[in-house]
Amino acid sequence: MSNAMTADIVVIGGGMVGLASAIALRDRGLDVVLCDPGEARARTSYGNAGVVSRGSILSMASPGLWGKLPAYLRNADPGLRLRHRHLPRVLPWAAHFLAASRESAWRRTAAALAPLTAAAYGEHRRLAERAGTTHLLRHPGWLKLYRTEAALAGSALERDILAENGVPFEIVAGAAVRDLEPALIRPFHGAMLLPETGTIADPGGLVEACEGLFSGLGGRTLRGTVTRLAPAAEGWSVETAGARVAARQVVLAAGAASAEIARPLGYRFAFAAERGYHRHYALRPGSPALNRPVYDTGAGSILSPMGEGRVRVLSGVELDARDAPPDLRQIEAAAREAAGTVRLGAPLDNRPWLGSRPSTPDGLPVIGVAPRHRGLILAFGHGHIGLSTGPITGRLVADLATGREPAVPVAPFAPDRLLGWPRP
Missing domain, CATH: 3.50.50.60 (FAD/NAD(P)-binding domain)
Incomplete structure (x- = not known):
């Protein structure tokens, strides 16, 4: 050498x-x-959404997955896109993932993650003070948005597990969602606010x-x-x-x-790469700022503020090989939905970002x-x-x-x- x-x-x-x-x-x-x-x-x-939340204790392997499985397999759900040719390579992970999609396993995962996420923001603050990046940290909480009464009711088990692990949350109803986040233009039936959540304005x-x-x-x-x-x-x-x-x-x-x-x-290891995309957009002139990250559960995507007048739109999960060519359909669909949620302006990136998250079952x-x-x-x-x-x-x-x-x-x-x- x-x-x-x-x-x-x-x-x-x-x-x-x-x-x-x-x-x-x-x-x-x-x-x-x-x-x-x-x-x-x-x-x-x-490429992260910049969310540092005590409430990030619920894995993707949820009991609700079984009801969505037919839509997932047809690529009819915006939260997941599956490259079918890649399916044989992720079958071991997928089998274990499905085995973990039981309520008992979901609760066990949440209890294990709770001490880790509870310590997350304090460690970020200490690191930022040393790195000179405290200006990138805020603590505004974040919102999970529900378009229908049924969607909000469907989060009952999630709320039960959050409460069981001491994670505070508030249910915001109807018009109060817009009062809390004036940048929203789409009507939502309700939202869940997780106040013990910090944000990072520039993860990179x-x-x-x-x-x-x-x-x-x-x-x-x-x-x-x-x-x-x-x-x-x-x-x-x-x-x-x-x-x-x-x-x-x-x-x-x-x-x-x-x-x-x-x-x-x-x-x-039973392991898979969850690919995800993001793209930055300007807000239209005159639009109120987006105060905090919001997760539109109906679109399966996140909108996160990244500095003055800039919003990061993040797609759901794509299961494919790490080195496979980009497939922009999911992020393009997320951007179309985002344009109906906030007053989204022109894209600020020449092309969307693509990265792979390391996922365990x-x-x-x-x-x-x-x-x-x-x-x-x-x-x-x-x-x-x-x-x-x-x-x-x-x-x-x-x-x-x-x-x-x-x-x-x-x-x-x-x-x-x-x-x-x-x-x-």
């Missing part, structure tokens, strides 16, 4: 989870090398600032895609196309690419020491809440690497749970 390095620990992945882990490990006095290709737009954290800017913080702490960054991860005499060897790093420990936090990197080590991230390899810490599979829970995950990774009691219980996130699916 033309470039050989040594370190105490290597972190693979430069999204929010990887960066927060690298920063926390530097804080513990470890010599850290961060490996990442350096493509800012390719990181899932870049936050990640870039954290890169600067890591560098300022003396952390080193190796630009490149990891081509090989293997045990070595003194710990681990991590290789890119032109460099190799020898380290005692490794953190695998490469998002949707993590399963591929772990596969040569013998790990076959039970909706729980993988956070823990690899079951068959000493010195390998796994931290991926956060799905839609990687940006939100990245800072607290970084703290947990540092706890595991230095032998401390984790700040949040990590037993429900144990890696070996996904090696013997489905769970009873």
Whole structure:
């Protein structure tokens, strides 16, 4: 290798989870090398809705999925688009996902995530104070919008689980929805306000600032895609196309690419890449600002304010290969619906953004020491809440690497749970 390095620990992945882990490990006095290709737009954290909510405890594997399954398979529901040619590749994940779509499993997932999401905003605030990005953080809550009485009634189990886990919410009825969010022009039957929710006005800017913080702490960054991860005499060897790093420990936090990197080590995780799109639009002149993110449940999409007069429209989930060509039909449909929800103006991007979220069947991230390899810490599979829970995950990774009691219980996130699916 033309470039050989040594370190105490290597972190693979430069999204929010990887960066927060690298920063926390530097804080513990470890010599850290961060490996990442350096493509800012390719990181899932870049394309997030910027929602940091205590209420993000409900996985996609919900009991209501069974009633929607025929529409999902026909691509008739805006919340999910399935590339049918890709279905054989995700069948193992899909089978386990369906097994997790029971009320008992939904409640179990929510109880496991509640301590993690409860700590999320406080960790973001502490990190932002160090990275100089507190101006990007707000705490306005966020709204889930329901177009019909039946849709609001259908959220009863969700509300029951939120209350069971101490997550506050308020039901807003009829015209009061517009009073709370004047930017809305579509009539909604009602909404659920989750007040304990923070927002990040520029997720990509936050990640870039954290890169600067890591560098300022003396952390080193190796630009490149990891081509090989293997045990070595003194710990681990991590290789890119032109460099190799020898380290005692490794953190695998490469998002949707993590399963591929772990596969040569013998790990076959039930895992899928949930692709998602976004595009930025201006609000029309004279339109009130959108004060907080809103999730239009009827459209299966989110509208999130991203600075003065700019709205990020985010699509639902697309199941396809990570490297498959973009299919813009879902984001185009989301934009059409968004134009009936707020006074949407011209697009501000030349093309929509596309990224892949790392998804586990039970909706729980993988956070823990690899079951068959000493010195390998796994931290991926956060799905839609990687940006939100990245800072607290970084703290947990540092706890595991230095032998401390984790700040949040990590037993429900144990890696070996996904090696013997489905769970009873």
